[in-house]
Amino acid sequence: MKMDDTQIRLTFPAKPDYLLLARLALAGLARSVPLDPELLADMKLAVTEACGNAVRHAYGGGEGPVSVVFVAGDDRLEMIVEDRGSGLDPSAILEWDVEKRVNGGMGMTIIRELVDKVDVAPGADGRGTVVRMTKYLAPS
Amino acid sequence: MTRVMDRNINALLVAYHRDGDAEAREHLLVDLMPLVRALASRYAGRGEPLEDLVQVGALGLIKAVDRFDVDRGVEFSSYAVPTIVGEIRRHFRDKAWAMHVPRRLKELSVRLSRVLDELTTELGRSPTVQELAEATGVEEEEVIDALDSAHAYSTRSLHAPFDDEGEDSLFDKLGAEEPGYADVEDGSLVRAGLDALDARERRIVELRFFEEMTQSQIAAELGISQMHVSRLLRRALVTMRGKIDQVMGDENG
Amino acid sequence: MSCRAVGRLVAGGVACRLGFEVEQMEDLQLAIEAVLSRQAAQRILMLELCRSESGLEVRVGPFAPADDETRLRHLLCTLVGDADVQDSGDGEWIVLNATKQRALVPTSS
Numbered sequence: 001m002k003m004d005d006t007q008i009r010l011t012f013p014a015k016p017d018y019l020l021l022a023r024l025a026l027a028g029l030a031r032s033v034p035l036d037p038e039l040l041a042d043m044k045l046a047v048t049e050a051c052g053n054a055v056r057h058a059y060g061g062g063e064g065p066v067s068v069v070f071v072a073g074d075d076r077l078e079m080i081v082e083d084r085g086s087g088l089d090p091s092a093i094l095e096w097d098v099e100k101r102v103n104g105g106m107g108m109t110i111i112r113e114l115v116d117k118v119d120v121a122p123g124a125d126g127r128g129t130v131v132r133m134t135k136y137l138a139p140s
Numbered sequence: 141m142t143r144v145m146d147r148n149i150n151a152l153l154v155a156y157h158r159d160g161d162a163e164a165r166e167h168l169l170v171d172l173m174p175l176v177r178a179l180a181s182r183y184a185g186r187g188e189p190l191e192d193l194v195q196v197g198a199l200g201l202i203k204a205v206d207r208f209d210v211d212r213g214v215e216f217s218s219y220a221v222p223t224i225v226g227e228i229r230r231h232f233r234d235k236a237w238a239m240h241v242p243r244r245l246k247e248l249s250v251r252l253s254r255v256l257d258e259l260t261t262e263l264g265r266s267p268t269v270q271e272l273a274e275a276t277g278v279e280e281e282e283v284i285d286a287l288d289s290a291h292a293y294s295t296r297s298l299h300a301p302f303d304d305e306g307e308d309s310l311f312d313k314l315g316a317e318e319p320g321y322a323d324v325e326d327g328s329l330v331r332a333g334l335d336a337l338d339a340r341e342r343r344i345v346e347l348r349f350f351e352e353m354t355q356s357q358i359a360a361e362l363g364i365s366q367m368h369v370s371r372l373l374r375r376a377l378v379t380m381r382g383k384i385d386q387v388m389g390d391e392n393g
Numbered sequence: 394m395s396c397r398a399v400g401r402l403v404a405g406g407v408a409c410r411l412g413f414e415v416e417q418m419e420d421l422q423l424a425i426e427a428v429l430s431r432q433a434a435q436r437i438l439m440l441e442l443c444r445s446e447s448g449l450e451v452r453v454g455p456f457a458p459a460d461d462e463t464r465l466r467h468l469l470c471t472l473v474g475d476a477d478v479q480d481s482g483d484g485e486w487i488v489l490n491a492t493k494q495r496a497l498v499p500t501s502s
Contacts, residue, residue, distance in 0.1 A: 008399055017410055020281045024406045027285050028399030037241040038232060041186055049182075072395070109221040110182065113229075256415060266416035266495065269409040284405040287419065293397065293426055371416050374471070378423055381468070382430075 006033070011067040014055045014083060022047045022068050033072045035137075043077060043135060046114040049107040050081040050131045058085030058128065077135045079115075084128040149216055157210045168205050169198075172220070176201050179224050185279055186237065187244055193228055200227030249290040251276060252283060261365045291375070333380030341376035348373060397429045400440050400453075407442045408449060413493040417448070421491040424472040425451065427465070432457045434484030447474070448493040455484030 010025050012018040023044040030040050047068060054066045064085050071078040111118055117134040149171070155164035180193035204223040208216060232238075255276050259267040273280040334342050340362075347353045347361065355373070359366040401422040408418040425440070434455040441452040462478050465487075469476035475490035 006395055008396060010399075010403065018406075020410075021403050021406045023281060024284060024402040025399050028402040029395050031398040032395035037238040042229075045182055106179070106217070106221055109218060110179070110225060113222050113225050266414040268412050268414050268493075269405075269418060270412065272415055280409050281406070284402060284409055284418075287415070288398070288401055288405065288422065291419075293401070367416070371419070375419070375423060378427070378468070378472070382427070 005071050005073040007072075008070045009067055010070070011065050014058055014064050014066045014085070016052075016055055018066075019048055019051050019055065022051050025068070025070060029070055029072055033077070035077075039135070039137075042114040043079065046111050046133055046135075047079050047081065049111050050079070050133065053107045053131075054081060054083040054085070054129070058083035060086065073137075075137055075139065077137060079133045081131045081133075082123055082128060084123060086127070150210075153205070153208060153210050153216060156205070157208070165205060169201060172201055172205070173198065175217075175220065176224055179221065180228060183228050183232075185282070186232065187240075188232070188235070188237070193231065196227050196231040197224045200224035203227070245286060245289060248276075248278065248282070248286045252278075252286055253290070257364050257368050260367050266367065266371075330380075330384075333383045336379055336383035337376050341372055341379070344369060344372050345376050345380070396438065397426055400425050400429050404440070404442060404449075404451065408491070408493070411444060411449060411493055413448065413491075414495060417491065417493055417495060420472040421449070421451070421489070424469050424476070424489055424491070425453070427468060427472075428453050428487050428489070431459065431461075431465075431487075445490060448491045451489040451491065452486055453489075454486030455481060456487065458485055 006029070008025060008029065010021060012021050026040060026044050026047060029035075035043070051066055051068060058064060058066070064083060067082050069078075069080040069082075071080070108118070108120075111131075111133060115133040115135045117132075119130075119132040119134075121130050121132075122128065123130050149168065152164045152168045152171075155161040156168065176197040177194055180190060180197045183193050184190045200223045201220065204216075204220040207223075208219055252272065256267065256272055259271060259275055263271075267275070269280055269283055273283045276283070278286075334345065337345065344358060344362070347358045348355070353361065355366050355369045359369045362369070404425050405418055405422055408421060413421070429438070429440075434457045438456075439452075439454060443450045443452075462485075466476050466478060469487070469489060473489045473491040474496070477488045479486045479488055
């Protein structure tokens with residue numbers, strides 16, 4: 001009998017202080033969806049990268065929400081990060097600044113190493129960005 | 141990478157791979173170390189020292205610089221990042237990191253409990269989560285996770301149809317400062333409740349209600365602060381309450 | 394049920410950011426655990442956390458009406474400063490007011 005997917009939506013202000021909430025939510029999910037510790041750590045990193053991008057770019061220094069939907073199924077874990085911002089890139093960086101570069105662009109590259117499938121699309125009605133990450137789980 | 145820097149990195153890569161310029165290779169390894177540090181820092185917080193991760197990441201950087209194909213027209217970062225990250229992740233696998241996690245968690249829980257108690261005594265109040273994190277040198281997030289995992293939260297619902305009789309006295313006493321379990325009529329329910337507690341909670345409940353010791357006396361007996369006893373007692377009673385509800389719910393069908 | 398653990402941990406994270414004392418955070422988590430064990434009125438249950446003057450306001454619902462209101466409120470009040478059950482169009486909502494510091498109370502043994 002297939003279990004219903006567990007779905008949890010977490011919404012919080014797009015500020016760095018709140019990124020830990022996404023990781024804590026994953027820790028909570030892992031209490032009942034058995035996840036190997038390495039996998040859990042990777043998922044926490046992936047969600048941090050995705051939410052971190054939203055925190056840095058979505059609202060151009062202003063305020064707005066970020067939401068993460070976790071879908072835990074028998075065969076996969078999905079994390080869908082959404083913001084409703086304009087997704088403006090920071091203006092052209094003229095000097096070598098690893099932090100900005102790494103945080104801005106590397107996030108997606110890292111995410112691709114950690115999950116099986118990544119999908120980036122504009123949000124509903126064209127506003128904002130939706131990043132959908134899927135990790136397939138080995139059958140238990 | 142910025143356009144200016146991209147030209148530099150690309151120029152250095154070309155100089156190294158096409159012209160065999162060894163100095164170019166040295167420049168690359170030095171200039172790209174901040175990238176290695178930034179990537180390694182993402183893997184901090186798993187209990188491996190950051191410097192170890194940076195060393196491992198540096199090996200990945202060397203591989204990436206040495207194996208990069210300048211003629212393929214691919215951007216260096218999209219090759220370097222997975223290579224560096226791959227080395228770091230392999231480091232964790234090699235250390236059988238995943239196997240040690242349960243033991244680390246147990247050790248952390250024990251340490252948190254001890255430091256929590258020390259701080260409570262020292263401050264005359266419960267420390268904030270931030271204070272506890274600082275005192276143990278652990279991230280706040282890990283503190284929250286470890287504290288939660290140390291408690292026996294029930295895996296079944298606390299909700300059950302309520303029965304008026306023995307319940308009332310138990311519940312009402314739970315609401316008051318000093319519940320008296322000796323008055324509860326149904327001993328088997330109390331036993332079921334006690335079974336749901338961990339060893340320390342059970343001992344505290346026994347000392348309080350069956351040996352009728354005060355919280356201060358219990359604190360002295362167990363070598364912990366009275367505030368700690370108060371907290372443990374309250375949690376124990378709520379857990380017992382939940383278990384009793386559950387047992388009664390099962391009996392009522 | 395994973396949603397209880399998620400509720401506890403996320404509330405813990407917010408409480409931590411607001412400077413809650415450990416004991417206050419854990420009492421709040423216990424209260425949330427008790428509340429989340431109730432029967433939800435719909436497939437979707439919501440947990441809202443809002444900063445308040447003395448700590449955190451937590452709203453959980455909607456729940457199917459149950460006859461445990463008095464007892465539940467009593468239990469919750471031993472854990473957090475204030476707890477209320479409010480009727481709304483879609484069911485009952487439980488509102489908790491948790492303080493980040495324990496109120497000064499004369500110690501009694």
